[in-house]
């Protein structure tokens with residue numbers, strides 16, 4: 504992996520074993536603190552593409568409300584979880600059991616609940632873009648009303664944090680901070696996963712989730728203290744992302760790579776299964792724009808020197824967000840795809856992504 508150089512006079516550690524720590528509250532502590540924040544953000548986003556975010560304002564009580572509802576969900580009898588099976592949702596919402604998800608063509612050893620903006624079902628006509636299937640209702644466990652409350656609150660809360668962070672990040676690379684405001688707003692398409700890694704699969708395969716990039720702008724991840732998340736760094740190797748209590752792990756998604764024509768790149772990451780029977784829990788929140796948003800090239804001083812987006816025939820990056828997300832859902836959830844969307848496997852819009 505090569506990156507064009509940017510060398511600010513920042514205070515970041517250059518050790519690949521440590522991720523930069525960015526304090527978002529510095530944005531409100533006067534022009535000098537904000538300038539330093541921008542130098543750190545610029546370097547963290549450009550050189551690493553992954554960092555730990557503190558000073559985000561989300562309280563321990565809010566986090567506890569979400570994580571206790573999540574633990575209660577995974578403790579439900581399997582039949583209750585399977586009542587929400589993702590396979591029943593043409594919108595890719597609901598519960599995916601261990602081993603049903605694929606990344607890089609291989610099985611992921613985790614189970615998860617996929618939750619998005621709560622909207623009425625969309626059943627796009629043949630003249631409409633197929634990505635409208637991604638809009639629709641969530642599936643909630645009847646026995647745990649507090650899960651719905653906590654998850655929808657988390658989506659609102661983290662959308663606001665991610666919006667502030669995106670503004671500071673754009674400002675840090677010399678772009679207008681509101682450049683992409685129009686493609687978020689009330690039709691934005693945020694997404695949340697509640698994830699459990701149940702420990703070792705026992706067959707020698709340690710893929711919790713395989714190496715991948717996220718589809719949208721920014722991901723804010725809450726991880727517990729177990730560890731196992733790894734990020735691919737400048738040296739091409741995967742390095743551990745050690746848990747930092749109270750911090751969100753932030754990574755850049757594919758749309759920021761598209762927006763900056765490769766000046767910022769979406770960073771590959773994966774999770775290695777915890778050993779033995781150790782369970783790991785995580786909550787990735789994906790800050791995504793409207794499905795029909797077409798990402799215009801960002802106007803910023805480094806645009807001329809940007810190297811272009813990663814050319815990977817197995818994973819083309821689409822500037823139209825819905826298309827970029829649909830490519831990922833069709834390949835990650837083969838059972839849901841086979842049941843509801845076999846026709847889309849032949850659809851011209853999805854072809855290059857699946858070949």
Ligand SMILES: O=C(O)CCC(=O)C(=O)O
Nearest residue numbers: 698717726732774785787
């Ligand atoms: O569980 C984690 O730490 C990472 C999950 C992840 O990368 C994803 O679901 O996109």
Ligand SMILES: [Fe+2]
Nearest residue numbers: 715716717772
């Ligand atoms: Fe991810």
